[in-house]
Amino acid sequence: MVIEIEKLCKSFKDVKAVDDLSFSVREGELFAFLGVNGAGKSTTINIISGILKRDGGIVKVCGEDIDEHPEKIKGKVGVVFQNSVLDKRLSALDNLKSRAAMYGIYGSEFNERLSELDRLLDLKEILVRPLIKLSGGQKRRIDIARALINSPQLLILDEPTTGLDPKTRQTVWAVIEKYRKERGLTVLLTTHYMEESAVADYVLIIDGGKKAAEGTPHDLKNKYAIDFIRFYDKLDEAERLFGSMAYKLNRERDFLEVEIKGTDEIAKLICKNPQIFSDFEVLKGNMDKVFLKITGKNIMEV
């Protein structure tokens, strides 16, 4: 296990930010950590990365207790913060140099590491420019380079694509995936984008500092999300048929949505009523629905 957390607690005055939270992250896993703002995600991440101290519980990272070997653990962890925390007026190169030195990486070792990151992230053209003059996507590439400067075993991504345009989001994920595949990197991700959590190996949903649900995206969708059949033809016939069987319907101008409990049931319905299944699609329940079902909150609205 790369992360083992047992009964983690952290309060800020009277507010319990993290309350008796336990979970573990396996090596090489992409682990998504979901929750609305204030659910306790960042607090947990800040405890794991050594920024905050905890009130109680056990936290082990890369097999080491964070109290016993904090420096050793910090050398194995990289963090991409929600908002860039690099020095805006310094060049990307100066930023990377100063951060690399904190891990004892300098001189020829730094140059080697930099060329490796340049191959991965295509940094050459932006290295000498001050951060303040870079675009959002370019800044994010530097943030990722900074997080990977110490060749971490665990990469923590705190909402890494929030505020980025779709193309840059794709680029960020392509880089992270490439690095994961090459190095077997473990990634702990918090995100507001449910499509990003859907590709995770494992998902943990927290609400009010407590664990609300966990599992693979597939398991969670099967357990909590509802599938739909969407009809684009023979809407009146379909509405009559499913209405008579007390299914939950949603009629829009050019389609009809029917809530179905599972894919087995869809197969049975098609076999029994083939005449109305001329133009339709089956929509699997997504992570947004899972999150809404578990927490009663829409992650994008809170």
Next chain:
Amino acid sequence: MNELIKLGALVKRNIKCYFKDKFLFFVSLITPMILLVLFVTFLRSVYMDSFNGIFKSCGFELSEPRVLEGLAGSWLLSSILAVSSVTVAVCSNAVMVSDKMENTINDFLITPVKGTTLSVSYFIANYIATLIVVLSVFVVGLVYLAIVGWCLTFIDIMKIFADILCSVLFGTLLSGIIESFISSQGGLSAISTLVSSMYGFICGAYMPLSQFASGMRTFICCLPGTYSVGIMRNHFMTSYVDKLTELGLPQVGREGLLDGFDANLHFGGDFNGLNFSGGVQIPVWAMYVILLGACLVLFAAYIAIVIIKNKKRK
């Protein structure tokens, strides 16, 4: 060894952050610039008149006006250097505050660098950055004195250099302590404004202490920053006053210049326009002892704050 390399990298980074922030750099030069403008437009003629008044009262007629220009310039320069040692340090230390405000500190807290190394790096970087600015002002000031009237010796320059080292140390420690409690832009602006506007008055840099009422003078003499001004005044002005003595300035006039313009500091007593009656004259070595003693106390307080803050980190 590894921790020293980290310290070096952090110091370099902090200094670069300060000098790359043009606005911050400009703000930190406001106090010396205000003093310079005040001098050119107003103070120069006021002090020249005061010097001439002392000469007149002791029947001395100056044959070399360049010495008088140089004396006024050296008084101004001692004020600028002493005040800048604190005001520039307050602005330069803004790097530490902005690291807290913008959460940049978190990017260092996640690394294996020790909290004490981080705190010490801010102190050293602030000292070096302030020293660079103050020494640059010093060099510009020396060029000015060379143009208007030069009387300083190599020993004077070395002594002033030592004064700058001590004064910047005092300013760096003072700003380090004050700003370790600030974590907002509003707090930083308030402190910068307060220090820039007040410090010059409460250390006797804008006006000679002899012009203050006795009680106020005693209060100002209880503040260690006053001795930073005192040692600089002494080392800047003594050679000029010596030159005037060579040109025939009587002893009473010499004392009047040194006492009236703070090259000699007096604790208590009354100034009658030419010299002090009563009170105790504070020798230069005692000024150093007070200033360095204050630095020692501030250093102990700074270390205590660093330790407590590292322990208290939430």
